[in-house]
Amino acid sequence: MMLARVADSLYWIGRYIERAEHLSRLAVVMLNAALDRNDAAARATRIALAAVGDPGMGRPGRAVDSAHNLVFDRERGDSVIASVSHARENARQVRDQITTETWERLNLLYLRFNEGAVERAFEADAPSALQDVIADLHMFMGAADATMSHGEGWRFMRAGVHSERAQLIARLLRVCFGEGAVAAVDHITLMNLLRMACALEPYLRVYTADISARYILEFLMFDQEFPRSIRFSTAQLEEHLSRLPHGQGAGRSEALRLAGRLNARLQYADVEEVSANGAGALLAAVGEECAAIHSAIHETFVAYPLEMSLPA
Amino acid sequence: MAEARPVDNENPSLSADPAYPLGEAYDEMFSRDGLTRENYRLLHRRMRSLSVEALGDRQRTLERSFLLQGITFTVYGAESATERIIPTDLFPRIIPASEWAKIESGLTQRLRALNLFLGDIYGPQRILAAGVLPRDLVLGAPSYRREMQHLFVPNGAYVNVCGSDLIRGVEGTFYVLEDNLRVPSGVSYMLANRDASRRTFPSTFREAGVRAVERYPDLLLSTLKSMAGDRRANPQVVVLTPGVYNSAYYEHAYLARLMGVPLVEGRDLVVHDNQVYMRTTTGLGRIDVIYRRVDDDFIDPLTFRRDSSLGAAGLFNAYRAGNVAICNAPGTGVADDKAVYAYVPAIIKYYLGEEAILPNVETYLCRERSQLSHVLANLDKVVVKAVGASGGYGMLVGPHASEAERASFAEALKADPTNYIAQPTIQLSTAPCLVDGQIEPRHVDLRPFILSGDTTVVTPGALTRVALKRGSLVVNSSQGGGSKDTWVLADDAAARSVADRSYPEDAA
Structure with missing residues (x-):
């Protein structure tokens, strides 16, 4: 038994945390790429900004300004500081539902942002400041896994994580391989792309140092074991939804049906076909389907009409 | 490195120490002649063994831990919202077992009588018929809820959670200053402060034999469940x-x-x-x-x-x-109305046939013409409170107020006397606090928590609120107050046997 409002908040905590991690990592890769005096640096910045929906493609400014903006601009709804604040605000509203260990990880990070400690560390050494933020976010997720019951609340949170992750990776890949891709994909750019997906080392273990667009697409779209491939995320999403109790509302299991369909589509899609026809269509579909699943979760578990559940 | 507390029993020159001046008020740690009270001996020894730097470190660790746990309240500014912790002092306030036994029986008696009073007021109103207190004072109180009339309340327990405010007068007697019967708060600070003080003074805590407060949540739950009846x-x-x-x-x-x-x-x-x-x-x-x-x-x-x-x-x-129990019941405010307060000893006498174990603070009802003129003549000596206000608002502390403030209160009193009561200004007792790196006395009160459902239980602990401004008598957090842990000692065998009957403590 879980309050609908609480389930909604936990789901959003998962989404915000994942978003904060992804944007932090984009910023780190951008900053590291900027150390090289070549086109790859500008490309990395362009990819990162396009992947978060920032046009700025014409003349990207200094990488450090862009990174600062991604992390600290409170005006941006999706900046790292905004996501951490939203996640923490949601956690505060469901403080009774998450363990102290989990709460304190998130609250500590929030306080570090709010007191300006993260920004001071950023001024001193931006990449390592952001690596610390990522490590804090991992600790939050680790504390949640290690101390919360893996029941309904935890599953809503994990569903949020994977729903967000599938969409973020799909968007990142679209920017590089979809129609109107923003940057030529040379070797260094592909390496940076893998870094942005936190996928470089796992990729190398599978494909060795043979870095190619085809393999990257295969890995980040279809790999069954890599936790940031789209297919892995949709499989997790389906798994978590299937383990939730039946919701209310018209579609009762609409969210689960949609997740199953998306997962099956990825399962039977073929990298040959994707390479031949371009990845754009499938990646766009992933984004749309994830949005539909998101709405179905909301309608099934949170905003269901009351008439359906009143006692006769 | 400065010594934190240069005074001890071998050197009883305390009142000469400018850093810890003993005033008119009763001090919780030192007797009038500057000796450490027995219940404070262990803590005082520990305080003296630590430098002010070490104490400051502990204070900062404690504040950080409150912030990390999110034990905060939010201050809304023009642009952004800031979260603050309620200032928390690291030295516990220590109450001996014998004193606690009296507090416990006094609070139990008081809450029993007040619940009977509420059942009567929202029922047959015998006490009004008997003329113990004026009908219009009760039925005209803003907190009286006509909707509650003739409604069945399980166990007759209208008040399930009570947080009374006690103060200690100059001669050391505890008085009840206020009965908070509506939605009293602060119990989380009692528990959080305890958590912190165990870590700040671990060995002193163990040696002193402090009674546990940790069972409050499960006792609260069983109190609440007992209000469901047998539905x-x-x-x-x-x-x-x-x-x-x-x-x-x-x-x-x-x-x-x-x-x-x-x-x-x-x-x-x-x-x-x-x-x-x-x-x-x-x-x-x-x-x-x-x-x-x-x-x-x-x-x-x-x-x-x-x-x-x-x-x-x-x-x-x-x-x-x-079909549902609401705890506390609506309408309990009529029994903690500041004017009804003056009659609580009479209420106890009427329902229980007993004298009040814990005395009230003497209270002048300005609605009575003779008492109003007394209050007006002594505005520089009394505390005036608006009947409907709380949280330290709508209050005049006569001796600390300016001539103009007193004049404007006098006008208000004459215009609407029924809205005010007055009490002599009581020098609340003082307890040692760490303020700006110095150990100084500050005025404190005591808020114990009483649960009442199918049984009545007084938690052996309390929230001690502290007026952090030097000399201030106002402890409310909205007025710059802080808090500290309260240790109730278990050492006295007689007190322990009384306690064991009413408060289940872990055997382990």
């Missing part, structure tokens, strides 16, 4: 909070978490067919007991304030139908 074998209890913007939100979430029950807001509730439900992920879930941390006025827009969105429409009718 359902395992009643569903919830905590109702106004939401995250309420200054006591931390406490609401904390209690819900430690009781393992849902923390709900008004928007989670649905009333249908006089049953109360909450919206869950699997549909509507029935609720049997609501521990509400929302004021009377806001629990049901259909019955009370129409503009409230903090409660649920129809909640009061469900309560009236006996």
Whole structure:
């Protein structure tokens, strides 16, 4: 038994945390790429900004300004500081539902942002400041896994994580391989792309140092074991939804049906076909389907009409 | 490195020490002749063994831990919201077993009488017929709820959670200053302060033999469950909070978490067919007991304030139908009204045939012409309080007020005397506090928590509130007050046997 409002908040905590991690990592890769005096640096910045929906493609400014903006601009709804604040605000509203260990990880990070400690560390050494933020976010997720019951609340949170992750990776890949891709994909750019997906080392273990667009697409779209491939995320999403109790509302299991369909589509899609026809269509579909699943979760578990559940 | 506390029993020159001047007030740690009181010996020894730097470190660790846990309230500024912790002092306030035994029996007596009073006022009104207190004073009080008349309340327990304010006068006697019978708060600070002081002074804590407060959440839960009557074998209890913007939100979430029950807001509730439900992920879930941390006025827009969105429409009718328990019951405020307060000793006498164990502070009712003229003639000596106000607002501390402030209060008193009471200014007792790296005396009060359902239990601990400004007598957190832990000692064998009967402590 879980309050609908609480389930909604936990789901959003998962989404915000994942978003904060992804944007932090984009910023780190951008900053590291900027150390090289070549086109790859500008490309990395362009990819990162396009992947978060920032046009700025014409003349990207200094990488450090862009990174600062991604992390600290409170005006941006999706900046790292905004996501951490939203996640923490949601956690505060469901403080009774998450363990102290989990709460304190998130609250500590929030306080570090709010007191300006993260920004001071950023001024001193931006990449390592952001690596610390990522490590804090991992600790939050680790504390949640290690101390919360893996029941309904935890599953809503994990569903949020994977729903967000599938969409973020799909968007990142679209920017590089979809129609109107923003940057030529040379070797260094592909390496940076893998870094942005936190996928470089796992990729190398599978494909060795043979870095190619085809393999990257295969890995980040279809790999069954890599936790940031789209297919892995949709499989997790389906798994978590299937383990939730039946919701209310018209579609009762609409969210689960949609997740199953998306997962099956990825399962039977073929990298040959994707390479031949371009990845754009499938990646766009992933984004749309994830949005539909998101709405179905909301309608099934949170905003269901009351008439359906009143006692006769 | 400076010595934190240069005075001890071998060197009883305390009153000569400018850093810890003993004033007129009763000091919790030192007797008048500068000797350390017995109950403070262990702590005092420990305080002296630590440098002010070490004490400062401990104080900072403690504050950081409160911030990290989120034990904060929010101050809303023009641009942004800042979260602050309520200032917390690291030195516990220590109460000997014998004194506690009296406090415990006094509070139990008082709450029993007040619950009987509420049952009578919202029932046959025998006490009014007997003329013990004026009819209009009770029925005309703003906190009297006509809607509660003739409503059955299980166990006759209108007040399930009470947080009385006690103060210690110059001669060392504890007085009841206020009975907080509506939605008293602060119990989470009692528990959090305890958690902190155990870590700040671990060996002193162990040696002193301090009684445990950690059972408060499960005793609260069983108190709340006892209010469900026999409707359902395992009643569903919830905590109702106004939401995250309420200054006591931390406490609401904390209690819900430690009781393992849902923390709900008004928007989670649905009333249908006089049953109360909450919206869950699997549909509507029935609720049997609501521990509400929302004021009377806001629990049901259909019955009370129409503009409230903090409660649920129809909640009061469900309560009236006996389908849900609301704790505390609506309308309990009539018994902690500042004018009714003056009659509590008479109320105890009327229902229990006993003298009050804990005395009241002498109170002048300005509604009485003779008492009003006395108050007006002594405005520089008394504390004047508006009957309807709380939290340290609407209050005049005569000796500390300016001539102009007193004059404007005098006008207000003459214009609306029924709205005011006055009490002699009492020098609250002082306890040692760490202020700007110095150990100095500060005035304190004492808020113990009493639970009442099918039984009445006084938790052997309390929130000690501290007036952090030097010389100030106002301890409210809204007026610059702080808090500290309160250790109730178990050493006295007689006190322990009294306690064991009423308060189950872990054998382990």
